[in-house]
Amino acid sequence: MNQGGLAEGVGADPARTSFSMLRDVKEFQAAINAPERCVVPVIAAVAGHVLGLGIDIIAACDVRYAADDAQFSIMEVNVGIAADIGTLAHLPKITGNHSLLRELAYTAAPFSAADAAQLGLVSRVVPGGATAVTSAALALARTIAGKSPVAVAGTKRVLLHARDHTVAENLEYVAVWNAAMLHTESLAASRARRAPQFKPLRTPAKL
Amino acid sequence: MNQGGLAEGVGADPARTSFSMLRDVKEFQAAINAPERCVVPVIAAVAGHVLGLGIDIIAACDVRYAADDAQFSIMEVNVGIAADIGTLAHLPKITGNHSLLRELAYTAAPFSAADAAQLGLVSRVVPGGATAVTSAALALARTIAGKSPVAVAGTKRVLLHARDHTVAENLEYVAVWNAAMLHTESLAASRARRAPQFKPLRTPAKL
Amino acid sequence: MNQGGLAEGVGADPARTSFSMLRDVKEFQAAINAPERCVVPVIAAVAGHVLGLGIDIIAACDVRYAADDAQFSIMEVNVGIAADIGTLAHLPKITGNHSLLRELAYTAAPFSAADAAQLGLVSRVVPGGATAVTSAALALARTIAGKSPVAVAGTKRVLLHARDHTVAENLEYVAVWNAAMLHTESLAASRARRAPQFKPLRTPAKL
Amino acid sequence: MNQGGLAEGVGADPARTSFSMLRDVKEFQAAINAPERCVVPVIAAVAGHVLGLGIDIIAACDVRYAADDAQFSIMEVNVGIAADIGTLAHLPKITGNHSLLRELAYTAAPFSAADAAQLGLVSRVVPGGATAVTSAALALARTIAGKSPVAVAGTKRVLLHARDHTVAENLEYVAVWNAAMLHTESLAASRARRAPQFKPLRTPAKL
Amino acid sequence: MNQGGLAEGVGADPARTSFSMLRDVKEFQAAINAPERCVVPVIAAVAGHVLGLGIDIIAACDVRYAADDAQFSIMEVNVGIAADIGTLAHLPKITGNHSLLRELAYTAAPFSAADAAQLGLVSRVVPGGATAVTSAALALARTIAGKSPVAVAGTKRVLLHARDHTVAENLEYVAVWNAAMLHTESLAASRARRAPQFKPLRTPAKL
Amino acid sequence: MNQGGLAEGVGADPARTSFSMLRDVKEFQAAINAPERCVVPVIAAVAGHVLGLGIDIIAACDVRYAADDAQFSIMEVNVGIAADIGTLAHLPKITGNHSLLRELAYTAAPFSAADAAQLGLVSRVVPGGATAVTSAALALARTIAGKSPVAVAGTKRVLLHARDHTVAENLEYVAVWNAAMLHTESLAASRARRAPQFKPLRTPAKL
Structure with missing residues (x-):
């Protein structure tokens, strides 16, 4: 995280080192928070140790499943810093x-x-270690993949908006969203009394 | 939800159809979110199936009790849309x-x-089906009705404000609120060492 | 709370009484919310009755432990007012x-x-009454005191910011924070492969 | 504004009078701020005296033209209150x-x-009194009425959103808005190399 | 501004120096922004040079008058920093x-x-130097002092709230404010058809 | 702007077309708003016609100079849409x-x-057409380039933050910013009574 500081060279004034650090942290945050920008939901299935950056990563995901042997730690204070890649931003919400x-x-x-379940961090504790939790997460992913991609992507975007805005603001946002997104294959199929057929969204992963 | 679109007539350009849809969704939201505008608390007692719009409705209430046989589903993705009447706006908060x-x-x-209790959506799961959960909700309503209506209505309004504002903003708001609302029958009765006598608020249901 | 009103004198117009009340409530809020402004974390260990102002006080603390015999009540509606010193501002968040x-x-x-644990208000229910819960809180305090004070104080400040801002705003804030706060004894010690030695922060208790 | 207070009856405790006042002020605000909820732009053309409530009314309009003889006053402090129907909410923005x-x-x-022009409150000072300023406002109205109603209504709504949100939030909002509203008669006409023909929006005046 | 840094002692790690600086800047900000917390309006009358901190100070005042010989400069970049005591926070708004x-x-x-008038920073440029601008400011102060202190203090507080909140939030705030503050000497005098008699507010200068 | 729609193929349901449009608009916005993300200030010097997208572009810059022959138009309503690339987001602020x-x-x-000067959109109207306004902008750029790059970049970032946050939030932000950025060459040079020597920031253009 301090390569940026080095980029300014030895003896650079501390303000420049701080400036480089800021740029590096922002870049790091953008990378680790990619799951949030992903159009479709991202499921984290964890087993074993989930420490420091591991927490940052799962915090940016939509759903978190843990194997019953998973062990977590928000360990940044042990290295003398406040967690800065997402943990403290996401977890309170x-x-x-x-x-x-x-x-x-x-x-x-x-x-x-x-403990993670008591905290509200994970929605499911799966007995049976890494294999079992991966299976459970894949099953969930398959279920989601069978739904209308426009509806799922819209639900994700509206929920992310809701997290960061008032109820009134989100009601306005979702009303405008659905003014654009209501004509879907689902509705067409429902009117025609046939099963809907979903093609994948031809958009890049992020929005 | 698409009557508005029809109002523009067949062959209207899609922007106008979207515009009409927007108006219709806003009107629908306003109707379903009436419990939030109601001056006094609204208690939802649910049994059996609570699906789609059912979730929107209870999300706008103050307190939610569920019979132990209640079954819930946020089912809008099944009809190809993001839930737009309140569920996604309220539930994250x-x-x-x-x-x-x-x-x-x-x-x-x-x-x-x-599951709803684990999610934090309901505060009480009542064994005994619709009759029992209705009884429990009415008992709660009677308890609330015995309290100072000014205090209860103020508590509701301040809690709704807190949900959508920072701690500092809410502290300022409640301070101004109580500058207006501190002289109540409760305080008068307490000074006179008599039981307070509450008349109903002569205000319409909404504020 | 109505001394301020009296300060305006008998017969003062009600607006002035309200103005004085507002000032008094703001002053009272500032006093009771001191734990939030404290640079280091504040742990509340409660036993017995925690009523009204007691809830306001613990709501402003960082961590709450309860003895198993603790009994809570948000009792302000009983005196005819909306709780105005912190309970309604903090608890929804x-x-x-x-x-x-x-x-x-x-x-x-x-x-x-x-019930407090189910609500998410306390993180630990300690069997054994006041003595046991105090012990548990002191043990937690000792653990925190062994960590880098810069890291702990930073974590507190960033978490408080996260509570009141969007995820994006908090990511920006923590990036700037760490641009200032990354050079710590912890990192120096880690590079020198020695145990870090923390001196107390020579700052006043509040920031 | 104190009819509501009277509704509670003589001798009602002051908290109830305050509660009624609050309801009355909110209702009054909703009436006077109707121009903001109106789907199409509202132009205020003023001449002579614009005092107190007059300022509240024009503050909620989109465009303000003043005759050169217009005289303004935010006169609420003269009646002992802070202006509460819109002036103080709108004018700083x-x-x-x-x-x-x-x-x-x-x-x-x-x-x-x-002075109003220097303040930025009016966009045009029209010589010639009430007749001239009305003419100028009607000419402006005719120009606006010749444009795509979907585009004008959208521009209004997005500008109102921009006033109350950050740049990033408004960019997101307008992107979703236009995802719904881009297929218009204007674009169709432009592709067909013909003049666009706008029908009125078949929506009620407010949204 | 770096005494705090020194308080940590020579050789303190840079994070601690930054922490002390942060505390010092916050304290400095609180001092210079006192005019904003003052219950009554504060008028800045400036002549000659208004540089750096001078801009911070007048930015926190309610009204700014400038002598025609006044010369301003936001000069912090010349000392290598971003202005941090109020200029950059206040001026964009x-x-x-x-x-x-x-x-x-x-x-x-x-x-x-x-230039300051073109920027919208001052409301009046007074010919005649320091004496003349002071006279003009005192005349304005006398006019304000003749008004209802409850109304003026309320107007100030509501305008400060409006600066930092949406129109809807401010309408709600002022409605609650006036529910508390509508019963004033002004209204009583008006009903009794006599001149109002204002006593000073018996509150401390700040709120 | 509708290539994205085409990417979904002819006959795609309208929701998918809207989804693609949304992605395209967001991408377009990101490109046009690059001046805002640029670490150093960006100056727009305009002459001749500044129409539609031209306004979006200059709105995202820091400073705007116009030749006296410049002619502006927010012309999006003429093509049937609300301006969606920055004009409506930036200009109200x-x-x-x-x-x-x-x-x-x-x-x-x-x-x-x-007119643009009266609106507050440009800070200088330069007589003499494109050549003269370019000269004036370059002169301004040279002046800025002679200042501490850390101070200028910090001032930009803090001003952008101020535009979108409350005064209190910006005071907190700038305090943390300067805790990181106070140790500059400017201060070192000032203490050593020598002229500061600024090297360019070794950071990419955007942050």
């Missing part, structure tokens, strides 16, 4: 117990899959 | 596990009263 | 079940430590 | 000199059409 | 030409009272 | 007369350099 969240962030204490 | 919420919204999967 | 929160706020109903 | 705005709001001083 | 504002902020170029 | 702005946006009327 997507979980349901700030007391537990702050405790974990201030102590870097390890926590189990069951 | 009033529940505590975004991973579970998104999973349910992307799959339209049915979920039980127990 | 730090807990995970608005249905339960509103129910408790509208009824002033007592709730147990277990 | 639609004008360009807060120093002048606050001076006028604190003193209730009369100001001329030329 | 209270003036009406961002192109000119940014030009002045990037170049530290001196600008005249006439 | 960077100019000082919404009445004039909306009038121009609803009519697509041409406006002169003098």
Whole structure:
């Protein structure tokens, strides 16, 4: 993360080093938060150790499944910094117990899959380790892939908007969204009393 | 939802159809979100199937009780659209596990009263079906009705404000609110060492 | 809370009384929300009754532990007002079940430590009363005190910012924060392969 | 504005009177701010005295033309209150000199059409009194009426959104808006190399 | 501004120096922005040089008058920093030409009272130097002092809120404000057909 | 702008066409708003016709100079759409007369350099056409290039933040910014009583 600082050269004034660091952190954040920009939902299936950057990565995903042996830690305080790649930005909004969240962030204490479920960080704890949790995540992915891609992509975008805006703002946003997106194959098929047939969206992964 | 589109006539350009749809969705949202504008708290007691619009309706209420046989589904992706009447606007703010919420919204999967409790969507799962959950909701309503209506209505309004504003903004808002609303019968009765006597608020249901 | 009103004198017009009340409430809020302005985390360990102002106080803390005998009540509606010192501002953001929160706020109903855990208000219910919960809180405090104070103080500030801003705004904020705060003793020690030695921050308690 | 207070009856506690006042002010605001909800632009042409509520009304319009003899005053401090129907909400956002705005709001001083132009409140000062300014406004209205109603209504809605949101939020909003609204008669006519023919929007005046 | 850094001692790690700087800047900001927290309006009358911190100070005032010989400069870039005590926070919101504002902020170029008027920074350019501008400001202050203090203080607070919130949020805020503040001496006097008699507000200067 | 729609193929359902359009507009916006992401200030010098996209482009720049023969038009309503690449997002925030702005946006009327100055869109009208305005812009660029690049880049970033946030939020942001950026060559040179020597920032153009 401090290559940028080095780019300014030894003896650069500290402001320039800070400026380079800022650029590097922003670039790093953009990379790790790619799942959020992805048009379709991204499911994280974790097993074993999920530490530091691991938390940043799953925090930017839509759904999180954990194997029952998963072990988590928001460990950045152990290296002397505040977590800056997404953990502290996302977790207060997507979980349901700030007391537990702050405790974990201030102590870097390890926590189990069951703790993660209590925190509201994962929606499912899957017995059977990495294989089982991967299976469960793939099954979920297959279910989602069978739905209208326009409806799923719209639901994702509207939920992300809702996270960051008031209820009134989101109602306005979704009304405009659906003014554009209501004519779908689903509705056409439903009117024609036939099964809908979905082609993949011919858009790049991100929006 | 597409009557508005028809109002523009067959062959209207798609922009006009979209414009009419927008108006219709806004009107529909306003109707379904009436519980939020209601001055007094609104309690939803649900049993059996709570699907699509059912979720939109309960999301706009203050308190949600579910019979243990209740079955829920955010089913709009099944008809090819993003839920646009309130579900996606409200649920990220009033529940505590975004991973579970998104999973349910992307799959339209049915979920039980127990799942709804885990999500943080309902505050009580009542054994005994529709009759029992209605009883429980009415008992809660009676308790609330015994409190100072000015205090209850103020608490509702301040909580709705808190949901959509920062802590600092809400502290300012409630301070101004109470500068107007502190002289109540409750305080007068308390000073006079008598039981307070509450008359109903002579205001319309909404504010 | 109405001394300010009195300061304007008997017979002052009601607007002036309201103005004085506003000033008094703002001052009271500032006092009770001091834990939030404190540079280091503040842990609330509660036992017995936590009523009204007690809830305001713990809501402004970072972490909340409850003895298993703790009994809570958001009791302001019983005195005819909306809670105005922090409870209604903080709780919708730090807990995970608005249905339960509103129910408790509208009824002033007592709730147990277990209910508080279900609400997401406390992160730990400690068996053994006041002594045990104090011990647990002190142990947590000692763990936090062993970490880099710059990292812990930064984590607190960034989490408070995240609570009140969008994910994108918080990512920008933490990137700038760490541009300033990345050169710490922790990193220096890690590079020198020695144990870090933390001195206390020579700053006042609040920022 | 205090009929609502009376509705509660003589001797009602002050909190109830305040509650009724709040309802009345909100209703009054909704009426006076109707021009903002109107789908098409609303032009205010003023001559003579524009005082108090007059300012509230023109503040909610899209465009303001003043006869050169127009005389303005934000006169609410003279009746002992802060202007509460729109003046203080709108003017800081639609004008360009807060120093002048606050001076006028604190003193209730009369100001001329030329002052209003300096403040940024009106876009045109028309010599010739009421007749001339009405002519000018009607000419402007005719020009606007000759444009695509979908484009004009969309431009209004997007500008109102821009006033209240960040640049990034508005760019997202207008992108979704145009995803719905890009297929217009204008584009069709342009491709067919013919003059566009606009029918009125078959929507009610407000959205 | 770097005393705080020194407080950490020579050889403190840079993060601690940054932390101390942050505290110092926040304290400095709080001092210089006192005019904004002042209950009554604050008028800045300037003559001669208004440089750097001078701009920060007047930016936090309500009204700005300039002698025709006043000379301004946002000069912080000349000392290698971004202005951090209020200039960059306030000026984009209270003036009406961002192109000119940014030009002045990037170049530290001196600008005249006439330029300040074009920018929308001052509401009046007074010929006659310091004496004349002070007279004009005092005359304005006397006019304001003759108005209802509750109405003037309320107008100030509502305008500050409007600067930082949407139109809808401010309409709600002022409605609640006036629910508390409508019963004033002004209204009582008006009903009794007598001249209102205002006593000073018995509140401290800040709110 | 409708290539994206074509990418979905003839006969694609309208929702997919809308989805592609959305992606295309977002991409187009990102390209045209590049000046805002550029680390150093960008100056627009315009002469002749500045129409539609021309306004979008200059709106994203920091400073705007116009030749006295420049002619502007927000002409999107003439092609049946709301301007969606930046004009409507930026102009309400960077100019000082919404009445004039909306009038121009609803009519697509041409406006002169003098009108643009009255609107607050340009900071300087330069007599002498394209050559003269280019000279003036280059002179301004040279002046800015002589200043501390860290200070200028910081000033830009803080001003952009101020445009989109409250005063309190920007004061916090700039305090953290300067905690990172205060140690500059400017300060070092000033302490050493020598002229500062600025090297270019070794960062890419955007941040």
